[in-house]
Amino acid sequence: MSLRYAILGYLSTAPGTGYDLSRQFDAGLGWFWSANHSQIYPELRRMTEAGLIDREPIKVTANLDKFTYSITPKGRDELRRWAASKPTYAPNRDSERLQLIFSDEAPENLRAHFEAHIAYFAFRRNQLAATLADMLGHKHPRVNLRLDRRRPDDAAVTLKLRELAYSGDIARAELEIEWAQRGLEWLDAKPAGVPTTQAWPPHEDHLDE
């Protein structure tokens, strides 16, 4: 249940609304964790009930209320406890690789597969690189806020950790692009051979195995 900690982490910089969180999960934070608003609002309620965050209504106009959430001491303790705990790794579920392995059953679309892979990771790489450049150039308002609230030594740690996280994911995206390009090069080099129009093995093979 990392959603709770993603929220605590976000609010550990400064208070924010549910909508702020929802947008963050579509942008910056979303590279590492994502969630829909339908998941966020109930979780904010539970976290408020658990005393991890405080909810405060703010009158925007006569007819419109918003709610800001701020982290409580208990919430910050919980965030620190989690941050210091050993990382866990979810069981691998990579539908793209799975698909590739069994694409010997339908090799005619391999080119499109690799091209889609490149497009996906090129987009990711560009987004991550742009955000990282913003952070390092002190043009990222929320990261700036976090840095300003820390002693210089600690601020350097904050920035370095972001740099590590982002550059790690950028390197991973670049690796995936190069990997898919190797796939394309193999397709280019591979002699077309007899076009595999006939399904193989033939359907009858499923009998009496």
Add this chain to the structure above:
Amino acid sequence: MSLRYAILGYLSTAPGTGYDLSRQFDAGLGWFWSANHSQIYPELRRMTEAGLIDREPIKVTANLDKFTYSITPKGRDELRRWAASKPTYAPNRDSERLQLIFSDEAPENLRAHFEAHIAYFAFRRNQLAATLADMLGHKHPRVNLRLDRRRPDDAAVTLKLRELAYSGDIARAELEIEWAQRGLEWLDAKPAGVPTTQAWPPHEDHLDE
């Protein structure tokens, strides 16, 4: 719902039991998709009802029945249709990176974090490399079975796709190891400075923001 296709893919080589699948998800297949037996058995029932696979009881002894499942023509068509479809990418959820980003709140355990990361990916790399070596050396029984049932040209495709998938994940594991080592080097180079025993910012900061 890739579980269904992981099962179809496995059975597209040769028939197998629910228990076989369960073990595969803990081993080879498990590097790309995983599932518990409590998920597998109900899914096998649904797939049988949908006509994608056939269930056949096999008398092991007087008191023990097992069931083998084999892919049907309809199942193979469905597998091919899926294999030829565009790859999809699940929203990113990487609790390790999320944890790292907010570890400026609890930097005392960063060394353990990077070390755990290295241990995890070193294990993955070794397992993947061993399996890949088996496959390329034609020492992997089930992959051999798959290769034998294909025409030489197609068998080369089967093997190449496995090689791509495994080598891609091996490279990724090595990247993660190098990345974590850069983290450790940074920790080593970083002057210990004033030990950050005092929590910062102090708890009072959550008021009137």
Add this chain to the structure above:
DNA sequence: GTCGGCATGTAAGCGGTTACATGATTGG
């Protein structure tokens, strides 16, 4: 006035995890 973005919520359903449950076989 209507359209897109701001803003907050609920409900149904699905996929995955954890736990419960049972029994046979094999090897030490």
Add this chain to the structure above:
DNA sequence: CCAATCATGTAACCGCTTACATGCCGAC
């Protein structure tokens, strides 16, 4: 005989997705 492994299932719960639902605000 006992433990580990083989083998198959069900039930409760949880987290996430998709869809439903409502209403305000500012810009054109």
